[in-house]
Amino acid sequence: MRTNVKQHLSTLRTNTVAATGAFAAVGAAAVLFATTLPSAAEEAAPLVGSPVGWAAENGGTTGGEGGETVRVTDGGALADALEQDGPAVIEVEGSIGLSGMNDVASDKTVLGVGSDAEITGGGLNISGSSNVIVQNIAFSGWDDDAINVQEGSTNIWIDHNSFTNGYDGATDVKRESDYVTISWNHYFDHEKTALLGHSDDHTEDVGHLRVSYHHNFFDGTGSRHPRVRFADQVHVFNNYYRGNAEYGVASTMDAGVIVEGNYFEGVDNPTHVGYADSEPGRLVERDNVYDGSGEPEAAGSVPEVPYSYTLDGADSIPGIVSGGAGPGNL
Template sequence: MPYSPNSRRDPRRFSRGLAASCALALGSAVLSAAAPAAAAAGCEVDYTVNEWNSGFTASVEITNLGDALDGWTLEWEFPDGQEVTGAWNAEIDQSGSAVTAESVAYNAAMSTGGTASFGFQATHSGQNGAPGGFTLNGTVCDGSAGGDDGSGDDGDDGGGGGDPQPSGSPAGWAGENGGTTGGAGGATVAVDTAQELTDAMTASGPAVIEVHGSIALSGMNDVTSDKSVIGAEGARITGGGIDVDEAHNVIIRNIAFADWDDDAINVQDGSTNVWIDHNSFTRGDDGAVDIKRESDFVTVSWNHVFDHAKSMLLGHSDDHTADRGHLRVTYHHNFFDGSGSRHPRVRFGETVHVYNNYYRDNAEYGVASTMGAGVLVENNYFENVEHPTHVGYADSAAGRLEAVGNAFENSGAPETAGSVAGVPYSYTPDPAQDVPAIVTDGAGPGNI
């Protein structure tokens, strides 16, 4: 289950279909609408509940990942006998556990990449489990543009399998604010020299940039909005790094970074919706992945850091108070393998979500929360780490840090302080005891 204290909203996301819109009065009458104009080709659904005693409200938002629709129907089944008592922005009919929500005139049209939303009020008794699946216009959706015939999952949530150019959006903060798709829809450009790479990264418009072989860079090199920089098998970048500067919707994936002279990846100056996934980082001069200067909605997942000191900084400096209200970042399933510190070191950000990471033999510390930051450290595995977490560090004032469900092997006790706001997305963390096997098997290049 997602981390959600009783006083907080319990957001649940499903890669499923959806329908929406119009006030509803439930009763014995069956509501009807015109048949949808087309089958859905793919979609994603946010299902968020706010519950009390025996009642709850639910908000549902659909993102259409397939062809444009002119009319749509969402169907699902409640697992625990929940009953809808009222709704808005949709026509809803319920028969037993089966529920159907249909579009109305003003939201029947949904373009590719478009969204629609609706809500309802319902009752429950005891349990209030989320629907196990949704269908849109008769198609079971899985978060990808290709749909699903029910035979298996062909989407990609930032975990193990999938195509080099991922479909849908990643788990965590990079899935919010409209999601992160990188260069999807643009041309695919293969590069194997520094000049080709830097030219492709700074070209206008969306593009999927396939990195082949080993490319030597110098200094920091800009990448512009709507780009996916994806390593082919064995891809390496050495000597320099990638600068995500005032950019939006960028994916950097499946690349081995080594021996950089500044940062390997630097995200700064208000950049948003960035996904850094399945890379490795070793022997660099400064940060492996630094995120700062009002950047936001970032996910850092399934990376392997080894033989390196300064891993992941979040927040520019103690004086850069403009970072307050930004720096919403998720770190999950990363392998911090003998790296020294900053896994991450956080200033100002909230909520920074650190879950299912494997910390092994980290010389200085695991996670540090400073300058009023709010950090949730959940279901991680710490092995031979004397200081799993710090509240305050060096000259930086204390932040807030909650530690939930972590495992500690030959490690010290975590420092904690205060409370931290929940996250608005759904996720299902792996048990902490399973993290070493899961992460060592899946983190780094070549494991997508």
């Protein structure tokens, strides 16, 4: 695993000072020593950490831990690396253009380098895969979905990314996928953010789609934060909703959704029970703040989630989330 960045930088400074002193004493030998130190670029990829919520269950989510690390700077290299068998940490450097949906194999970490890694034009298709992490990347202008989790994919963690100005869903989870955490992402200037459940007719989703959404910033986006079918239990906690035109959370088709400790600001319809032609779901709301927002809808009961987590006070969520969500905030 990558060492702690602060610790490594401290070691780097110490070694650099030692190298400078050695240069005065032994000349060229010190130059050789200094050139073996890690470069600034090699230190730019952040730590991955570990998820909270459903992605920590079912054996946990570690991505490409233990595999090789490869750094990519163009779309062809990224698409090739995503499809390779075996664990790998794929470091995305700079702006990379993709088109369409690009398959992601199991046991991968897709990790943005520094604060300016971005994927434009296309998206990631996590289909029938397990143990995948996507972190610290700005997604924009995708021509289908930005990230599509489907076909029974399990243990997926989508963390500290941003999503804006795409065609369809930003982070969709459907078709019997399970054990997913979506955390610390910034969604803005986009309509459809987080679909959970394929359609009213896809009853195969019953018993699956366990997803945790926490500390995400739904910043002026329109709908689907998330829009849920069949899933049980879905845990939506400590998110910041601001100016969402259509609605915040919708529970339909007997889904079970817990909405707690969130801050809704200027949201006329913070929660729905049932939506459009979909039958009602179950929704428990508690400890939320509704600042200039409408009354929430709630109905039925939902079992408590089996994992441990720390709930921040809802009053503090705007500051915590607006300052911490998105790329570059690890």
